[in-house]
Amino acid sequence: MNNNSKPVYIKGQPVGDGCPAVFLAEINSAFDTDMEQGQRMIRSASEAGADFLKAEILCSTDIVLNDGSRFEYEYGDNGERTSETWYDIVARKVNPLSFYESLFEYSRSLNLEFIVSVYDLASVEFLADMQAAALKIPSSNLNHEPLIVAAAKTSIPLILDTNKAYTSDIARALLWCEQQGNSNVVLNHHPGSGPAPAEQHNLNYIRHLKQTFGVPVGLSCHYVGDEILYAALGAGANLLEKPISFDPSHKDLDTVFAANIDDLPSILAKVRACSAALGDGKPRAYMPDRELDQWMGVIAQKDITPGDKLTTDNCRFSWPCKGISVEDWSKIEGRTVVHDIFADHPVRWGDVSFD
Template identity: 25%
Template sequence: MTKTPEIEIAGRKIGAAYEPYVICELSGNHNGSLERALAMVDAAANTGCDAIKIQSYTADTITMDVDRPEFRIHGGLWDGRSLYDLYQEAQTPFEWHAAIFERARQRGVTLFSSPFDESAVDLLAGLGAPAYKIASFEAVDLPLIRYAASKGKPLIISTGMANQAEMAAARDAALEAGAPGVVLLHCVSSYPATFEDANVRTVGDMAQRFGSPIGLSDHTPGTAASVAAVAMGACVIEKHFTLARAEGGPDAAFSLEPAEFTALVRDCKDAWKSLGRAHYDTLGSERGSLVFRRSLYVSADIKAGEVLTRANIRSIRPGNGLPPVHLDEVLGKAVVRDIARGEPLAWEMLGR
């Protein structure tokens, strides 16, 4: 029998046999305030999430300050902004990282990050990050993936925009470079993503194709796509988080507020529990209800020797009489004793 793939992050096993691992992505919604970033860690921890994730880059490590058209965003949530300007606003400064990791430790919740260059990998390794997340746009950066994997921790790789060959190359690069396990996340790299583009059936297909735990990085509104992905076999759910969408932030428009994220965690884990197994047996919890199924009851007083007709027997609840399947078989049969209205029909009443 083939072993179901699984990985482990900070002592928590992740795979089809375990409830989904829900990651709360803080991204740049701290709005440039370390105090707000720490408050987000506290609020995220209160949602019951399994892990909190940040992003480790500076504007200079992820792009260049160049005034050329290809360095500017055209369309969507950030239309007209330069990459450098956007990332300068959204960055989580390296000097904040120690404080954020410490706050997560104090709250007893796992925290790791997405590195975007080797200096970020080194920073996170020094802080004891138990895993590394590779963002969709970096999934084709195999040197970065190999460097992160060389630290000997699991990698979670988002696959937005990647084709099957690129997904396989990213996974193989991570495993060959020393990662003890890889999770691939189905992802739609649009912000926000529409439900029509979510295509969460891809989760189940990826699980068959890649032999790795599979999850979803969800940029759609609300929680529906994440819960649907769990039903498709997602082991990991990643969703963006904000204290309040009305307060703004680079990713606020497609982020969940604390009460919504708490519901996401609950609903994803309940969805996983409800999957259970395929079976057709009566459950122990159902046995008390068996008595209320339909059965044949005498609906009018009958004297000994009279025959059963539709006028004096009926299929009703509860279920103490003969099963309704015997109705045609007993019609026209004479009873061997007087029977009062309301008695459950039994074979011995017919002399059998």
């Protein structure tokens, strides 16, 4: 496979090389069970101009064992750490599907379509009915054949998180999608659990994924700060996913590397500018705006009379070019002048003998 793939269209918006980068404002379940807080986050993402809302559905504790297994995570501004059982984390974020229906309809009312991470089959069916913009398969589910097959069958575009998956893991997940006739897949480079330091991101892997699988590739940004977003664009990322929060120091997983919602408009402006600056990478056959008046021409350093030869003693090079260009100096150096050329005047082709 190669990276000359066609874009994947998510609700009509192309994701791929040569297209503007797509930004997902990720709220996941940062609002827990608070509908008002969730709507505030969505409203802020919409007002800032995010391309899509990124959320997740946690509608049942059945997806996690209640066996005391714990997860340790960092939060706050000073590297504080805490741990919770996986069951407790999920339990405090579980909402009925009717809750998510109201939440996503609110997002849609603000013209902000939603991309949602799924963990169970019921969520896939629900989102298919809601005609979600895309379904996200979290990295923890990249080996979940029943989930990926069900998601692919919807024909909705898919985003597959990679994390520390082997190439064979990614190839297998893509094969499951292809077997269901769904080739509308974006891979998301995932640097690992956050906060991920810069050296852990390995952004050049984005190019490797494109060359290997021939699909658009995005970044799930788990860095404290926004600079990795712009570096990822330079490395070829077609899509950027970044958590947002009203309070990144809040004691919860994923908030420590979230962007403050107040900073989102500025971040998006930089993303748009960086994306536009990349262009299509193709050389221009003809450029009417080459600004040739900034190139230098050959100028008489002093009065030059007929019979004199042109040398660097009696010529200099200055812009704007009004006569012979500096690129043609080798063609006229040592040639005899046939007309008077006054000091500070350009040397023109008619001033030079080629006999």
